[in-house]
Amino acid sequence: MAIYPEITDRAVVITGAAAGIGEAAAVAFYQQGAHVFLFDIDRKRIESIAAKLGDRAYPIAVDITNPDAVASAFEAVDRVGHGLDVFINCAGGYQKLLTVEMMDLEEWDRTISLNLRAPFLCCQAAIPRLKKSKAGRIINVTSISGRTVHAASSPAYGAAKAGVTQLTRFLAYELGPFGITANSIAPLTTLTPRVAALRSTEDLGRIAAQVPLGRIATVDDHVSAMLYLASDGAAFVTGVALDTNGGRVMM
Ligand SMILES: NC(=O)c1ccc[n+]([C@@H]2O[C@H](COP(=O)([O-])OP(=O)(O)OC[C@H]3O[C@@H](n4cnc5c(N)ncnc54)[C@H](O)[C@@H]3O)[C@@H](O)[C@H]2O)c1
Structure with missing residues (x-):
């Protein structure tokens, strides 16, 4: 993994830091020397990950769908006193492969x-804090x-993720003047x-076969992109939807 000395001492909040891509991101940013705030609903796991990382890792248990809990979690970040430089919104996902016809309103x-x-x-709560940073980033x-x-996937999930791509463009437009x-x-x-619980080995093989680079992704493929976007080298990159997909979507 590339080293970005400028990330040392930056304060990074990562949601979904108890597992998968978010956990890998927490470890990688910690290894770069950052102060890492692990936001997750799974208190036990973030406490255990943070304890293994060290004293620049701060576990903050939060249900990010609850506005009051989100406000309290960011106040806990403020109390630590390092500000906020990078906000990584990684919590997400779905648990069932469904069609539109099969999906009930509760699942939607x-x-x-x-x-x-x-x-x-979370982005709304992060914005006033990021405005005080010299290198504010939302990923x-x-x-x-x-x-x-x-x-096959989840139509609600796909629709939500397309929405976040567009939300990100609004954020880029609105926050550019603040750097x-x-x-x-x-x-x-x-x-x-x-994903291991969701998809069979055959299914994963079918997906990999459609990828020009010939495999599914690893967590490090995404974490490398996050580190780059948080780095000074990406200071003039904004509003981008970066496809870490081995060429599966080519526009
Ligand atoms: N894994 C993939 O194949 C894949 C593919 C495309 C996109 N993504 C996206 O990458 C991100 C991470 O995916 P993953 O597979 O690593 O997920 P994961 O399920 O391994 O981890 C998600 C984390 O979010 C936490 N979380 C769930 N609900 C929460 C809530 N209400 N409040 C706080 N935390 C909550 C979970 O406890 C968990 O630690 C997601 O946004 C997902 O949509 C993943």
Whole structure:
């Protein structure tokens, strides 16, 4: 993984830091020397990850779909006293492969709440803090499912992720005058524990066969993109939807 000395001492909030891509991001930013705030609903796991990382890791248990809980979580970041430089919105996902016809309203609302409403709530809370930073960054994790229909998935999830891509463009437009960049990364299928429970080996093989680079993604494929977007080298990159998908979506 590339080293970005400027990330040392920056304060980074990562939602969904207890597992998968978010956990890998927390470890990678910590290794770069950042102060890392692990936001997740799974208190036990973020406490255990933070304890293994060290004293620049701060576990903050929060349900990011709850506006009051989000406000309290960011107040906890303020109390630590390092400000906020990078906000990474990684929590998300879905648990069932469904068609539009199969999806009930409860599942639709739950999926939209986690994947679209929560990113809005968290970005809104992050903005006044990022305005005080000299290198403010928002990185929203979307999905290939918000860019194209590449395999059976969740229509609510795909719609929410497409929404976050557009939300990110609004953020880039509104926050540019404050020197804050806002970008999204759109991962391809990645073998996190959640995805292992969702998709069969055959299914994963079918997805990999459609990728020009010949495999599904690893968490590091996405974390490398996050580090780049947080770095000084990406200071003039904003509003971008970066496809970390091995060429599966080519525009
Ligand atoms: N894994 C993939 O194949 C893949 C592909 C494309 C996009 N993505 C996106 O990448 C991101 C991470 O995916 P992953 O597979 O690593 O997920 P994951 O399920 O492994 O981790 C998600 C984390 O979010 C946390 N979380 C769930 N609901 C929460 C809530 N209400 N409040 C706070 N935390 C909550 C979970 O506890 C978990 O730690 C998601 O946004 C997902 O949509 C993943």
